[in-house]
Amino acid sequence: MKMLVATSIRISSLKGTSKKSTQDLDGVTHVMLCALSTGQFNTIEPMYRAILSAIDNGYGVDDGHNLPLGTTLRYAAFGLTIIGNWLGKPLDLDKHALPRDPAWGQLVAHWREPDPERLLPILMAACDTHVERIALNSRELDSGNFEFGSPFEAVYPAEILAILNLRRSLKLANPFIDHPLMTTPYAALTCPPGTRLDKEELLERFLIAVCKYNPEAMPEGLYEAILPNPPVRGA
Numbered sequence: 001m002k003m004l005v006a007t008s009i010r011i012s013s014l015k016g017t018s019k020k021s022t023q024d025l026d027g028v029t030h031v032m033l034c035a036l037s038t039g040q041f042n043t044i045e046p047m048y049r050a051i052l053s054a055i056d057n058g059y060g061v062d063d064g065h066n067l068p069l070g071t072t073l074r075y076a077a078f079g080l081t082i083i084g085n086w087l088g089k090p091l092d093l094d095k096h097a098l099p100r101d102p103a104w105g106q107l108v109a110h111w112r113e114p115d116p117e118r119l120l121p122i123l124m125a126a127c128d129t130h131v132e133r134i135a136l137n138s139r140e141l142d143s144g145n146f147e148f149g150s151p152f153e154a155v156y157p158a159e160i161l162a163i164l165n166l167r168r169s170l171k172l173a174n175p176f177i178d179h180p181l182m183t184t185p186y187a188a189l190t191c192p193p194g195t196r197l198d199k200e201e202l203l204e205r206f207l208i209a210v211c212k213y214n215p216e217a218m219p220e221g222l223y224e225a226i227l228p229n230p231p232v233r234g235a
Helices: 002-012 025-037 041-057 074-087 102-110 116-132 138-142 151-155 158-169 201-213 222-226
Strands: none
Touching: 002 025, 002 041, 002 201, 002 222, 025 041, 025 074, 025 158, 041 074, 041 222, 074 102, 074 158, 102 116, 116 158, 201 222
């Protein structure tokens, strides 16, 4: 949650400038998938809107028209396509010059498959893709051929868990995935959609301060999604 809030506000705070965040669109997408995998569904639409606004208006984060070094943004294209599909706000890959990656493509096309047994081989292939794209050194990561460059990204299958949680939100059954990536403690799906985390007073005080002193930096709807009874902005 803290990472999602920090990422959203950091990007939105650059509105009206041409400055960019230190995080590229792949990293932003990973944060959103982590939020979905931990049940924080109410935060996703505000962040999705904020990211598309930033891309369209040339601040905060770049799409494929200004491709950051060391990435093809294929992970962002895959993840944001699924998120946009779930929200009913499709992502225009051509508009944003984002690639269609065959390795992730079957999951994009079939993540809503009602039959869990038919979905299983697609999920297994996606797990294989995750493992194949773990960078073992900085040179590999800088090549743009690997999505997962940190130990956390390597062992935490955020995109797989996010899809399983999205399916749970749609009342679709999930198969048991007998894959090494999914048999570690890091792959446990413990938070159902809509999970409310324990109250964090420091985070709430921070959100209130942002809305009071720099309301333009708060993505529309994010404040209300996190605080159940938020005070009036700017008060």
